[in-house]
Amino acid sequence: MMSSFRGLFAGLMLIAILVMPSPAAADFNQWVREFWPTARANGISEQTFNRAFANVAPDPSVIKAASHQAEFVKPIWEYLDSAVSDKRVANGRRMKAQHSRVLDAVEAKYGVDRHVLLAIWGMESSYGAVLDNPRIVKPVIRSLATLAYQGGRRSRFGREQLIAALKILERRDITPERMTGSWAGAMGHTQFIPTTFNAYAVDFDGDGRRDIWSNVADALGSTAHYLRRSGWEPGKTWGYEVVLPEGFNYALADRKTRRSLAEWSKFGIKRTRNRDFPRLDDQAMLIVPAGANGPAFLMLKNFNAILRYNNATSYAIGVGHLADRIRGGSGFAQSWPRGDTPLTRTQRRELQQVLTSRGFSLGDIDGKIGPKTQAAIRAFQKSQGLIPDGYASLMLLQRLQSGS
Numbered sequence: 001m002m003s004s005f006r007g008l009f010a011g012l013m014l015i016a017i018l019v020m021p022s023p024a025a026a027d028f029n030q031w032v033r034e035f036w037p038t039a040r041a042n043g044i045s046e047q048t049f050n051r052a053f054a055n056v057a058p059d060p061s062v063i064k065a066a067s068h069q070a071e072f073v074k075p076i077w078e079y080l081d082s083a084v085s086d087k088r089v090a091n092g093r094r095m096k097a098q099h100s101r102v103l104d105a106v107e108a109k110y111g112v113d114r115h116v117l118l119a120i121w122g123m124e125s126s127y128g129a130v131l132d133n134p135r136i137v138k139p140v141i142r143s144l145a146t147l148a149y150q151g152g153r154r155s156r157f158g159r160e161q162l163i164a165a166l167k168i169l170e171r172r173d174i175t176p177e178r179m180t181g182s183w184a185g186a187m188g189h190t191q192f193i194p195t196t197f198n199a200y201a202v203d204f205d206g207d208g209r210r211d212i213w214s215n216v217a218d219a220l221g222s223t224a225h226y227l228r229r230s231g232w233e234p235g236k237t238w239g240y241e242v243v244l245p246e247g248f249n250y251a252l253a254d255r256k257t258r259r260s261l262a263e264w265s266k267f268g269i270k271r272t273r274n275r276d277f278p279r280l281d282d283q284a285m286l287i288v289p290a291g292a293n294g295p296a297f298l299m300l301k302n303f304n305a306i307l308r309y310n311n312a313t314s315y316a317i318g319v320g321h322l323a324d325r326i327r328g329g330s331g332f333a334q335s336w337p338r339g340d341t342p343l344t345r346t347q348r349r350e351l352q353q354v355l356t357s358r359g360f361s362l363g364d365i366d367g368k369i370g371p372k373t374q375a376a377i378r379a380f381q382k383s384q385g386l387i388p389d390g391y392a393s394l395m396l397l398q399r400l401q402s403g404s
Contacts, residue, residue: 028145031149035148038159043167044167048166048170051169052141052165053141053145058142058146058149059142059183061138061183062138062142062146062183063150065184073343073344075336075338075340075342076313076314077336079314080314080317083322084318084322084325088122088126089326091126091127092115092119092127092325092326093326095118095121095122096118099220102216102220102221103118105217106217109221111232111234113237115326115327116319116323117220117223117224117227118323118326120223120309121189121220122322123315123322124186124189128189131180131188131213136182138183139176139177139180140179140181140185141165141166141169144162144185144194147161147185154184157184161185161193167194173201173210173211180213187213188212190219192226200229201218201222201225202218202222202225203218204217204218205221227305227309230305230309231301233300233302237302238320239298239300239302240272240284240298241271241272241296242298248267248268250288250390251378251388252286253389254371255285255286255287256285257286258285259284260281261277261282262280262281264298265277269286269296269298286298286299287299287313289314289317290336290391291389291393294334294336295334295335297317306320341394341395343392343394343397348367348368348392350401351397352366352373352376353365354397354401355376355377355400356376360377361376369392377391377392377396380396
């Protein structure tokens with residue numbers, strides 16, 4: 001009898017140990033309880049909150065992704081090779097035919113070029129293909145709660161987006177089970193983070209829900225609404241690849257100053273393949289993303305609207321170029337300097353340090369190639385009889401380090 005009691009007691013103790021939360025889980029559960037007043041103050045019901053956090057625990061893969069800072073920088077041409085691959089162009093043309101009626105309606109309502117919408121869709125989720133990849137898509141509430149709970153530089157972002165995600169659930173646009181996204185909470189076919197969803201997502205097909213996860217019409221309509229609200233100008237393109245004249249003053253390529261295409265033409269700038277600019281009064285800025293040895297572009301206002309979607313020059317050029325290719329256009333007229341190697345963050349700081357030590361003032365040494373650093377680079381290049389394009393490359397850093 002006593003032995004059986006001891007066996008029963010041991011079994012109960014084992015069960016207690018198995019069901020007892022770990023210290024980390026206990027801490028997270030405490031954090032969830034402490035987060036509830038904040039959620040309630042933002043209009044979240046207890047029912048929505050409890051359902052959202054049912055069986056939720058921190059996701060180690062999110063913590064790893066948030067803390068990983070890649071030192072390697074992919075050259076823009078390698079990025080574009082992948083972003084504007086032949087396969088993505090072909091799939092974009094297929095989606096253009098398959099969803100022509102939806103694109104007709106979206107384009108008519110918002111005035112955003114269908115090819116740009118297709119390009120963003122392709123860039124963000126490969127036309128929805130990645131949404132079925134369990135290694136990429138994660139429960140959004142779990143991911144954002146992990147970021148908020150973990151602390152660090154992404155904690156504030158996690159809390160803000162978590163509240164926004166709970167508001168989406170409160171409105172019943174989606175269920176917690178179907179609310180999936182990237183480790184940082186980017187969701188659906190065109191990868192809206194929750195705050196962007198709440199500000200710009202639309203119920204384009206009128207079924208009562210804004211569903212960017214499985215409803216292509218809602219996803220494309222929401223993207224068009226976002227771009228239009230970001231300053232998209234109907235009937236105009238994103239930019240033009242151009243040819244710069246010999247001896248061009250690259251200080252004019254400051255990514256800020258806007259001039260009319262007619263004014264830029266007076267500097268000897270021409271459109272590639274002997275094409276004309278359709279509207280000479282359009283305002284544009286000049287960018288030369290790979291220096292004098294790569295393509296140059298005059299970017300219109302719509303380029304900035306794309307940057308609002310993702311504030312990276314390579315991304316915005318990728319979207320614009322993919323849109324042109326889906327439309328039937330050809331590749332870039334000028335080649336990229338594929339022998340060049342972009343600088344890592346550490347190397348950019350080294351570049352600034354060497355420039356400063358050699359008397360080329362540039363302000364703070366922060367690893368950011370801004371206007372002051374570019375001016376210092378141009379001054380050094382000019383002193384060496386090089387083309388003063390202000391482009392920071394590994395070759396330039398090595399030349400500085402060698403004392404040339």
